[in-house]
Amino acid sequence: MDRPLTSLKGWYIDLEKREARPGELPDDVSRAFLGGRGIGSWFLGACPTADPLAHDAPLVFATGQLTGSRIPASGRTAISAFSPLTNTICSCSVGGRLAIEMRKAGADFIHITGRAETELVMTIDNSGVTFEEAHLAADLPLSEVFASLARQGGSTAAIGPGAKAGCRYASIMVDGTYASGRGGLGLVMASRNLRALNVMGTSRLTSVDRAGEEAARTDIIRLFDASPAIMGRSGLKNFGTATLVDLMASRRMMPTANFRRTYFEGYRAFSAPTLARHGRVTHHACHGCPIACKKRTDTSLPEFETLSHFGALNENNDLASIIEANRLCNEAGIDTITAASTIACLAEIRQTRYTGAALVEKVKEIVTGKGDGELLRLGSALMARELGVPELSMSVKSLELPAYDPRGAYGMALAYGTSTRGACHLRAYPIAHEILRKPVATDRFSFSGKARIIKIAEDLNSVVDSIGACKFAFLGASLEEYAKGFSAVTGLELDTQDLLRIGDTISSLERHINTLRGFTRADDMLPQRFYTEAGTNGPGIEIPPIDRAAFEEALDRYYRIRGCNPDGTLTEIRTRGIALCATR
Amino acid sequence: MRNQVEKYLNKLLAHGLIDAREDCALYGLDDEISTNLDRVPGEVERLFEILSISSLVHARPGRDLWRIITALCDESLLLITPRDSESLTFIHDIPVVDTFDPDQIACALNRRKGCIVRDSGIVTLGSVSVEQAFIVLSSICFACFVKYFSDILNTICEFSPEIRPEHAHFEQALELLDGFRPPSGINDLPARIPDTEEGIVHAMDITGKLMVSRRLVDSFFGNISCLKGDDLYISQTGSSLDELPGYIDRVPLDGSSTCDLTSSSELMAHLRIYELTGHRLIIHGHPKFSVIMSMFGGELPFGQRRSVGGIPVVSGEVGAGRRGLMHTLPEALVEGHAAIVSGHGTFLSDAASFSNAFERLSAIEHRCYETYFETLRKNGIEVP
Numbered sequence: 001m002d003r004p005l006t007s008l009k010g011w012y013i014d015l016e017k018r019e020a021r022p023g024e025l026p027d028d029v030s031r032a033f034l035g036g037r038g039i040g041s042w043f044l045g046a047c048p049t050a051d052p053l054a055h056d057a058p059l060v061f062a063t064g065q066l067t068g069s070r071i072p073a074s075g076r077t078a079i080s081a082f083s084p085l086t087n088t089i090c091s092c093s094v095g096g097r098l099a100i101e102m103r104k105a106g107a108d109f110i111h112i113t114g115r116a117e118t119e120l121v122m123t124i125d126n127s128g129v130t131f132e133e134a135h136l137a138a139d140l141p142l143s144e145v146f147a148s149l150a151r152q153g154g155s156t157a158a159i160g161p162g163a164k165a166g167c168r169y170a171s172i173m174v175d176g177t178y179a180s181g182r183g184g185l186g187l188v189m190a191s192r193n194l195r196a197l198n199v200m201g202t203s204r205l206t207s208v209d210r211a212g213e214e215a216a217r218t219d220i221i222r223l224f225d226a227s228p229a230i231m232g233r234s235g236l237k238n239f240g241t242a243t244l245v246d247l248m249a250s251r252r253m254m255p256t257a258n259f260r261r262t263y264f265e266g267y268r269a270f271s272a273p274t275l276a277r278h279g280r281v282t283h284h285a286c287h288g289c290p291i292a293c294k295k296r297t298d299t300s301l302p303e304f305e306t307l308s309h310f311g312a313l314n315e316n317n318d319l320a321s322i323i324e325a326n327r328l329c330n331e332a333g334i335d336t337i338t339a340a341s342t343i344a345c346l347a348e349i350r351q352t353r354y355t356g357a358a359l360v361e362k363v364k365e366i367v368t369g370k371g372d373g374e375l376l377r378l379g380s381a382l383m384a385r386e387l388g389v390p391e392l393s394m395s396v397k398s399l400e401l402p403a404y405d406p407r408g409a410y411g412m413a414l415a416y417g418t419s420t421r422g423a424c425h426l427r428a429y430p431i432a433h434e435i436l437r438k439p440v441a442t443d444r445f446s447f448s449g450k451a452r453i454i455k456i457a458e459d460l461n462s463v464v465d466s467i468g469a470c471k472f473a474f475l476g477a478s479l480e481e482y483a484k485g486f487s488a489v490t491g492l493e494l495d496t497q498d499l500l501r502i503g504d505t506i507s508s509l510e511r512h513i514n515t516l517r518g519f520t521r522a523d524d525m526l527p528q529r530f531y532t533e534a535g536t537n538g539p540g541i542e543i544p545p546i547d548r549a550a551f552e553e554a555l556d557r558y559y560r561i562r563g564c565n566p567d568g569t570l571t572e573i574r575t576r577g578i579a580l581c582a583t584r
Numbered sequence: 585m586r587n588q589v590e591k592y593l594n595k596l597l598a599h600g601l602i603d604a605r606e607d608c609a610l611y612g613l614d615d616e617i618s619t620n621l622d623r624v625p626g627e628v629e630r631l632f633e634i635l636s637i638s639s640l641v642h643a644r645p646g647r648d649l650w651r652i653i654t655a656l657c658d659e660s661l662l663l664i665t666p667r668d669s670e671s672l673t674f675i676h677d678i679p680v681v682d683t684f685d686p687d688q689i690a691c692a693l694n695r696r697k698g699c700i701v702r703d704s705g706i707v708t709l710g711s712v713s714v715e716q717a718f719i720v721l722s723s724i725c726f727a728c729f730v731k732y733f734s735d736i737l738n739t740i741c742e743f744s745p746e747i748r749p750e751h752a753h754f755e756q757a758l759e760l761l762d763g764f765r766p767p768s769g770i771n772d773l774p775a776r777i778p779d780t781e782e783g784i785v786h787a788m789d790i791t792g793k794l795m796v797s798r799r800l801v802d803s804f805f806g807n808i809s810c811l812k813g814d815d816l817y818i819s820q821t822g823s824s825l826d827e828l829p830g831y832i833d834r835v836p837l838d839g840s841s842t843c844d845l846t847s848s849s850e851l852m853a854h855l856r857i858y859e860l861t862g863h864r865l866i867i868h869g870h871p872k873f874s875v876i877m878s879m880f881g882g883e884l885p886f887g888q889r890r891s892v893g894g895i896p897v898v899s900g901e902v903g904a905g906r907r908g909l910m911h912t913l914p915e916a917l918v919e920g921h922a923a924i925v926s927g928h929g930t931f932l933s934d935a936a937s938f939s940n941a942f943e944r945l946s947a948i949e950h951r952c953y954e955t956y957f958e959t960l961r962k963n964g965i966e967v968p
Contacts, residue, residue, distance in 0.1 A: 222673050225905025228821050228849050232904060234842035243842040250843055272842045433712050437822045437846055440716045441831075449585055449614045449713060452638045456711050459636065480676075480695065495694035500636040557615040 008035060008065070008108045011129055013122065015192050016055065016114030020129035025109070031492065032581050034499075036064040037091040038466035038506045039109055040080025044089055045509055045582040048516040052082035052184075053191040055115045061157070061197070062109040064468020067099040067287070068205030070217050071485040072224065073473040075099045075287035077174070078465050079157075082517075083183035083421065084191075085168045085338070085379050086398040089513045090183035090421045093465050095286035095294070096175035097155040104201025116193035121149060123198040134195040138164040141331040145196065146176045154200035160333025163190035165369055167377040169338035173330065177300040178286070181335040182399065183421055184379075212488030220477045220485065221290065227476030229436045230291055236472055237283075239272035240295040241304035244403075246271050248308065251435060251444075252538040253408025255401065256312040257353075258344040259394045259527075262405045262535030262543050266317030270307040274319065291472055302326040302336070305425075308403035309340030314347065316355040325363045332367040338379050339366055341400035345380040346372060348392050397422035397514075397523050406526060407535045407543050409434040411442065411450040414554050417524040418454060418562075420510035428457035429471055438475050447550050451557035459503030466506060467499075508562065509578050512570050521568035524555060585618040588714040592641070593620050595718065599802050600646055601725055607705070608643035612714045630686040635693060637709045641717040642684070644705035645725055648763050651756065652732045653725075657702055664700070666727035667734065668875055669927040670805070673902050675723050698724050719822075722802045726872070729764075733757065733876050737956065740963045741880075758967060761957070766871065766949045767798050773939040777810060777864055784810050784817050785832055791938045792825035795869050800949060801825065806869035806929065807848040811858055814838060818854060820846045825869075849903045853910035853931075860914050861921065863933040867941045870929035871949035873956055878924040880959070887912065893951040895930075896923045922948060 008030040012021045025039070033042045040060040050057035059081045066074035077099040083090035102108065107124050119134040136145060142160040149156050155175055163170035163186035170186030171179045180186075207213045224230045234243050248254040249267040256264040268274060275281070279297030286294075295301040302310070302322060306329075310322040329336045343362045347354050354362050365373035375383050381398035384390050394401050399422025406413030411430030419427035430453065434444040442453065460479055464471055467486055483496045494502075514523075526546070535543030559566060563574035570578060589610045596602045605620070612618045613632055631640060644650060656664050657680050664678040679692035679699040689707055692699035698708035698720040706724055710716025736757045771794055774787045788808045795801050803826050809818035816835045823831035835844040835851070844851055854866050877892040884890060884899040886907050891897055896916040900909025909925045916923035917933050922944055924930045930948055934941040957967050 219676060221905070222901060225901060225908055226673055226849050226903035228847055228851065228903075229845055232845065232847070232849065233839075233852050233855070234845045235904075239842055243845055246842045247845055273840050435846070437820060440710070440712055440719065440822055441820075442713055449588075449612065449638060452614050453712055456636050456638065460711075480697065483695065497635055497690070497694040504636070560615045 008039070010062075010107050010109035010111065011124065013110060013112045013129065014114040015112060015116040015120065015194060018116070018131045032502065033506060034065060034463065034466040034502055035108060036062050036076070036078035036466040036468055037080060037093070037462060038502065040078050040091050041089060041506055041510050041513070042582060043111055044080060044082065045513055048513045050082060052084040052087060052188060055192065056113055057082055059112045059185070059188050059192060060109060061098070061102065063099040063102050064466055065490050066482075066486060067468035068103040069207050069485070069489040070213055070288070071482070071489060072217060072220050073286070073289045073291060073470040074468045075289060076465070076468050076470055077102065079172055079180045079185055081185050081188040083185070084187045085184040086422045087517060088183075088397055088421050088519065089510050090185060091465065092180035092182055092185060093426070093471070094172070094174050094178050094180040095470070096178035097287050098157055098174045098199060099468055100287040101155040101199040101201045103205055104203045105199050106201065106203060107199065110197070112192060112194065114192065119193045119195050121196045121198065122194060123200075125200045126202050136195055142173050142333050143176065143331060149196050149198055151198055151200055154198055156196055156198050158196035158333070159186040159189045160331060161367055162332040162334035163187050165367070165377065166190075167334050167366065168379050168382070169335040171333050171335050173333050177284070177294065177296070177330065179330070179335070181337065182424065184335070186333050207489045208491035209488040213485060216481055216485030216488055219481045220473070223476040223481065224290065224473070227438070229438060229475040230472065234272070236293040236475075237291050239276065240293045240301065242272040242275050242295070242301065242307055244304040245307055247435060248403065250538070251408055252536055252541045252543050253405040254308060254312045255394075255403055255405045256536070257315050258313060258348040258392070259401070259405065259529055260348070260533065262408060263538060264312030264315065267312060269317035270311045270319050270322055275301055278319070278323075286470065289470065291470075293472060299323065299327050300330060305403045306336040306340065309337055309344070310359065313340055313344045313403070314355060314359055315353050316359050318356040321356045321360050324360050328360070328363045328367060334366060337402050338400045339363060339376075341394060342376050342380040342383060345384055345392055345394065346376065349384065349387055349389055391528050394527050394529070395423055396526060397519065399423045404431055405535055405543075406530055407546055409444045410447050410546065410554075411444070411454060413526060413530065413546055413551060414447065414450055414558065415454050415457070417526060417551075417555060418458065418558055420507065420514055426471055427461055428454045429461065430454065430457065432475060436475060439478065447554040451554050452561050455558060455561045456500065458507045459500050462503035462506035463499045466502070505578065505581050508570060508574060509582055511562070511564070512575060512578050515569045519568075521555070521566070524568055526551070585612040585614055585714075588612050589618050589620050592714050592718040595803065596643060596721070599722065599796070600799060601649070601722060601802075602643050603646045608641065610714055610717070611640045613638050627684055627686045631690060634686060634690040635709065637711055639710040639714040639717045641708050641714070641721050642705060643721055648760050649725055649729065650705070651760065653700060653706070653728045654702070655756065656728055656732055657700055664728065664731065666731050667879060667927065668727060668730045669901060669925075670870065671723060671727035671730075675720065675727060678724055678727065700724070719804050722804060726802065726805065726870070729872055730875050730879075733956070734879050737876070737880055737959060740960060740965055754965070758965070764872070766800065766873065766946065766953055768946070768950070769798070771939055771942055773942050775937045775939050777812070777936050781812070781817075781834070784812055785829055787938050788817065788819065788832060789828045791867060791942055792819070792828045794942060795867070795945070796826040798946065800871045800946060801869040803827070806867070807850055808868070809848070809854045809866050811864040816855070816858070818844070818847045818851055821848050850909070852904045853908075853913050856910055856914040857917050857931070857933050860918050861933050863921070863935050865936070865938060865941060866931060866933045867938075867945055868929060868931045869945060871945065871952070873952040874924050874930045874949050875927060877952040877955055878926045878928070884926040889916065892924065893948070893955045894920075895948055895951070896920065897926050898923055900925050900928070902928065924948070
């Protein structure tokens with residue numbers, strides 16, 4: 001059966017009643033929010049103040065309209081809900097085969113509410129939705145969960161022991177190794193008593209304009225090939241994200257010792273060339289992606305953030321323990337960034353270090369709840385508050401900072417503040433221009449121009465997450481080429497600027513939802529450490545503290561550009577515009 | 585932001601892309617617009633309202649360059665489609681609009697990073713910085729120049745004089761050619777590779793500056809590398825040849841570091857050239873007539889070669905893809921230590937001398953310029 005790539009169909013699931021109702025989004029909604037993260041945010045906008053774990057607050061799986069086409073790197077799924085870690089709106093872009101299977105099964109979105117009486121596994125295929133009792137032990141490692149649920153050609157999203165135990169940063173894992181990591185969406189899924197989602201589709205997907213699709217594909221592939229960050233000797237294709245380790249160390253922006261320093265002497269222990277010698281490395285790709293950034297040996301190799309945070313942030317130069325910590329997190333289904341950062345925070349509070357076997361032990365405690373496990377499961381913000389030292393949590397809106405020290409890239413600093421899900425590097429990804437020189441280089445130690453750059457990049461990435469594309473693709477190609485592909489695939493004549501306007505709507509809606517949930521300007525500020533303590537200098541590189549006044553001025557400019565009041569809330573006219581879009 | 589505006593205004597002048605400061609308006613926007621003008625025109629304010637961008641450049645190119653561009657606009661009506669590989673890769677095609685009307689321009693810039701406005705010049709944009717708009721402007725000028733002279737050469741050679749279509753631009757082209765003769769002159773670049781890192785960076789710096797100041801290339805059209813012991817020094821991706829200090833990566837040859845993530849997209853080709861030639865430095869640029877003559881004869885199928893003025897011309901795209909120039913170029917350099925990648929640019933390797941490499945880059949451009957004339961003569965065109 002062929003299905004056009006344009007219409008957005010899906011399922012409304014009520015787990016309490018074990019009911020599945022098919023639905024189709026009105027054209028004006030799919031045009032206004034595109035799919036993926038945009039649709040997720042639109043659904044969440046209907047209940048903006050809901051408790052993250054309330055059963056009527058939706059958990060949304062949504063694909064983008066490029067998924068299933070020949071446009072490269074367009075197989076991502078967006079999973080959206082309110083975060084039990086941060087209480088913000090939260091959306092994660094996740095790889096694997098989930099998106100393509102959903103599209104082929106005619107499920108562009110899956111909107112889940114209610115709590116099942118007993119734990120379920122839900123299966124969606126072209127014939128509809130079925131529910132089965134899970135009958136899986138709560139502490140069953142995810143590799144065994146996936147092994148027991150695997151279907152030929154299908155895709156599975158599942159939660160692990162972390163979520164079952166109530167860890168606030170539990171992830172949803174897809175196809176064994178792909179993590180919807182940040183914000184604790186796994187705990188949301190656990191709160192619904194849904195252990196896993198299986199999807200298998202058989203429809204053939206067809207584009208509106210095959211020739212236009214092929215032309216866009218050719219342009220994009222040519223740009224991938226021309227990008228050192230993607231296809232170069234040390235690009236993502238060869239080394240995956242681990243390739244960033246050396247660069248972050250050389251730029252003196254590798255968070256070390258819970259961000260007390262910005263350089264770790266032992267970084268070579270977990271750099272990409274070291275990992276490459278770890279065993280026979282194989283390359284794995286999300287559906288339709290020529291980059292294949294996921295690297296494995298006999299186990300999934302850690303991503304850059306995981307390497308850096310289980311490494312430098314914890315002053316740990318023992319690669320085996322980093323790999324083991326990563327494996328444990330994946331088996332338990334917990335976010336490696338928050339786990340590593342929370343351990344580093346506890347280490348600073350106790351004025352000790354957890355390295356090697358001690359680090360692995362702390363991860364095991366998170367999984368089992370023994371020792372410091374209950375404390376560590378809170379995440380660093382709540383844990384540090386409970387221990388009376390909230391300033392030692394290196395987080396924004398309770399989400400821990402990833403492995404780019406903001407003192408080494410001021411656009412990144414501003415983007416950590418303004419991101420709608422807390423300290424996230426991916427909402428604006430200024431590392432592209434501040435470090436990787438794409439599309440052009442900017443001065444990483446200056447706020448000049450950064451407010452507008454961050455605003456535009458946030459809008460861009462809202463689009464990227466809503467059409468099913470991967471952010472890494474934009475280290476080579478641009479929205480110009482993807483817009484051309486989008487129009488060819490869907491028949492919707494949307495150009496670059498049309499898409500950026502949609503991105504603005506999505507980003508602004510998310511900010512507005514956060515405002516309704518009580519977030520203010522104070523929540524857009526960085527931890528005090530970054531304004532008062534210097535980083536580690538290097539040859540010709542000085543890493544001073546961030547000038548707080550300059551940061552606040554940049555934030556003021558950002559607010560003006562975004563259409564906000566000085567307190568970070570949207571202006572009345574912007575609020576009305578966003579509300580109009582959200583109530584379609 | 586104001587500094588960026590001033591810097592790129594000066595660069596446009598220095599590169600000969602505009603004749604006078606008054607011929608160009610640059611705008612950079614954070615929450616307020618910075619510009620080199622006394623006030624921001626209403627049309628530009630309107631454009632910043634319509635478009636989600638951070639910079640805009642509106643420039644009327646230098647007189648002769650503008651004559652070329654307007655001639656192309658006359659032929660192409662709505663869209664100019666370049667054929668050189670850099671333009672195909674990065675700017676794809678160039679929309680043409682009639683007047684500096686914000687809605688018309690926005691319509692073009694909704695889908696491309698720059699456009700030509702028939703009555704006033706070129707408009708380009710950036711979402712990150714003024715530099716981005718500057719690069720697009722420079723690229724459009726390059727693309728138009730190469731297309732104009734390529735098209736004329738191809739038309740002349742494709743048809744015998746008896747059946748040759750009337751081409752309104754033949755006379756203009758011949759008239760203009762003399763003004764674009766590549767500059768000559770001696771150079772005082774190092775004849776041997778310096779012993780220290782500082783010396784190598786300095787040698788690369790002055791070589792890059794000379795390539796630009798001699799107008800062999802614009803700032804962003806090339807790269808340079810040099811071997812010292814177990815390290816390769818190579819200009820970073822997107823770096824400016826006339827501003828290299830601070831933008832040169834030191835890359836260990838043994839692959840022990842991935843710091844070359846920011847290196848030129850041609851790194852892998854450079855490494856292979858060193859492996860095959862045993863040489864110690866490479867310079868690469870996109871001199872216009874070398875590119876034009878490399879395209880003469882039509883598209884070169886992947887893996888095939890031809891020559892121009894005795895210099896091998898190879899096929900291959902930018903970067904490290906399956907059809908990348910790293911698979912075709914290095915072998916070609918083994919023989920004569922120079923080769924042109926069709927529609928892209930010239931690569932030179934040398935055992936020790938920056939001076940020799942530069943001299944040969946310049947000589948090849950001169951040879952290609954002369955070959956252009958010779959080809960016209962052979963096809964019955966009277967060349968002054």
